Amino acid sequence: MNSHLNISRRTFIKATALAVGGLVIAFSTPNAKRFLLPGIANANASEEGKKLPTPNAFLRVGTDNTLTVMLAHSEMGQSIWTTLPMLIAEELDADWSKIKVMHAPAAPEYIHTAYGIQITGGSSTTWSEFDRYRQAGALTRALLVSAAANKLGVAVESLKTENGFVISGDTKISYGDLAEAAAKLETPKTVTLKAPKDWKIIGKATKRLDGPEKINGTAMFGQDVHFDGLMTAMVARSPVFGGTVKSFDASASKKIKGVHQVLQVPSGVAVIADNYWAAKQGRDALKVEWDLGKNASLDSKAMLVEFRKLANTQGLTAASMGDIKTAAAKASKTLEAEYSLPYLAHSPMEPLNCTVKISKDACEIWTGTQMPGTDQQAAAKILGLKPEQVTMHTLFLGGGFGRRANPAADFVSEAVQVAKAAGVPVKTVWSREDDVKGGYYRPMYLHKAKIGVDAKGLPVAWEHVAVGQSIMLGTPFEAYQIKDGVDATSVEGVADSPYVKGTPNHHVSLHTPKIGVPVLWWRSVGHSHSAFVMESLIDELAHAAGRDSLDYRRQILKDHPRHLAALNLAAEKSGWGKPLAKGVFRGIAVHESFGSFVTQVAEVSVDKGVVKVHRMVCAIDCGLSVNPDSLKAQMESSISFGLGAAMQSEVTFKDGMVQQSNFHDYKVMRMNEMPKVEVYIVQSTEKMGGVGEPGLPPVAPAVTNAIFAATGKRIRTLPIGDQLV
């Protein structure tokens, strides 16, 4: 990934004509200060980021009037296929019906403006491309207007643009007719962007451009790649992480019709066949003796015991202020609580897959990935090629949620190894069982807090210990994300929580046990566990103080206007404090992540221990909302994803092996469990934040706080499962 980091600092903006005709705008500007990573809120907050943008955008005005927008990011459901073109179209005064969209290849031009590698993650696409994509539109417009001025012999200032045309009095010239002339012009050195009051597209609910093909079945996902001579492979992997092949017997596999080769690869044994069905049968028939290695005794229950033991001692300091001991001794009451959350699989709907075609000096890869540059480099290394000899074709991702952004490039590397060993083009596919058992989970976490409150019930001493694996350790992000042994993403939402920071004496520390379970960012990263803990704890404190959950939060968050705005809007829309149907109770939670502030209010009933969520009311302040409808869709999505994890999902280990395998035991939300959802957007001119993840963190605590209101029982372990039965 590092050659990407050395991109030229020289400013250059150029327009070039392509052989195919038309105008192609490519530009890049000096490298921005490399901000940290997904998970660090407000990476866009810095003025420096605004002065020194990095991004690169490409767009092509075809002589046939099409406008092709290249996406530096991957479409995985979050609707950037529509949002990024909106930014360009706004400044270009484009004809929206003429827009086509493509995923960009892996190339230095497409490096993330803040993260320094080509990545889709951290709920960052829209804010990180907000200037670049608008500038690309504005630059293109300027060139087209100049070309029209030359052609008509009039001043640039006398021209206006509308819906894909340059207009001079009664004369209209289409952008396509100007594209070739515009391509020969010198690109302006500066460009003025529209004032927000003149926006016609930004801020308007806009239908998805990828809707039609996803409705009629023609949308192409990695799984759908096919060409003559392509084989399908499945890999038998060790049932214990880190295990290796001792020996294998492929005789039964090879008898299956359609199985061509059975080969050992670094990650296990690959069965290469004509199609999925043959590969699966071949793999089922395979006999492999494994050396299970040192993780063969992994056990979730034992891990929990170990985590608990660790939590009894302070870990490495993540945040500290005042004198915790003295303050604790003086507190009028003390609350002590332990919270825990399990490993979670992302389980995107499209199981992982990757197609690889290797030739003498080149390699082509087709896959759905959030990190094409990283995958490209991993493939190049395996094959002894230069990164630019590896062409990445990014297809639609059938969900990502973080799983398709792997610094270790696991599924791409494996597919390259398989194709290399097989000597033919191969699509390596995962079954759902492979996905559930395949690792790269949201790590298991345990938090322990000891909070002393004053006579009014407000926290004066907050001691907090978190225990869980580091996501960043051993990745190229380690240098930026781990300081003095503390992985910032392990304690995000705790160490920087307004509750902790507002407590005059506090100490947050972290234990990072090394466990042989591969872990990875899972939608909302550290916030996926920290918000549950913090918003439950604050609810416990409110209850202990005999206060209303909303009022108590309002008081503590009085100097946090964006939290308050989200709280107040959700409270108002949910009818907080007003009577509910018999047996239905409310819970509330608010959390900041990825630069956005979200409140969720859950309405829940508990009948014989069975929890039913009836309604979720969500309010978000993410600053400007570029496409309010896709923002709402992301909140709906986060609520579903978050509820699944809150209610039922978990990955557990026994004898080193994952105990779940498919959607019958790795349970996720279904239609009959989905509550009514209402989403409200705070009208805000504050800094832009993300929307793909921030809706999720407050979901679980809103539900468990409602359960407490309903039953008096405090859920401190997720999933809720049948704890109340």
Place this chain on the structure above:
Amino acid sequence: MITLNINGKDVQLDAAEDMPILWALRDIVHLTGTKFGCGMALCGACTVHLDGQAIRSCVTPIAAAVGKKISTIEHMQNDKVGQAVQAAWSAVDVVQCGYCQSGQIMAATALLTSNQKPTDEDIDAAMSGNICRCGTYPRIRAAIHEAANKLA
């Protein structure tokens, strides 16, 4: 050789009788609109119609389809109810990643074909076998009601 009727056309396949319809469609006929999600009738991504009934093609062998009509997402533009469902999906802007949506549309079309005015409970019963990891459930529900209204 096995002969299957797929989207109104007879197609000859050189495949074992126990091959699930899903893999015959995807890997032999190269109709890839029908998706694989679980292989165990747990997620509905592979839903197609067999003589108009929604079935899970990942667990239904091609032998079971001989003499019957298989209809897939690629055929829904020719189906009156399918058209209404697709139009409603577009009006509500249901999709996100899109991977589950072929199966959702096939399940919804089968529901609306047999039940012109489904209640929320009917929708729960008919659609709970179709997982959407992107959580488009509220919009799917709204789109089914919308299609029902348009068809009425």
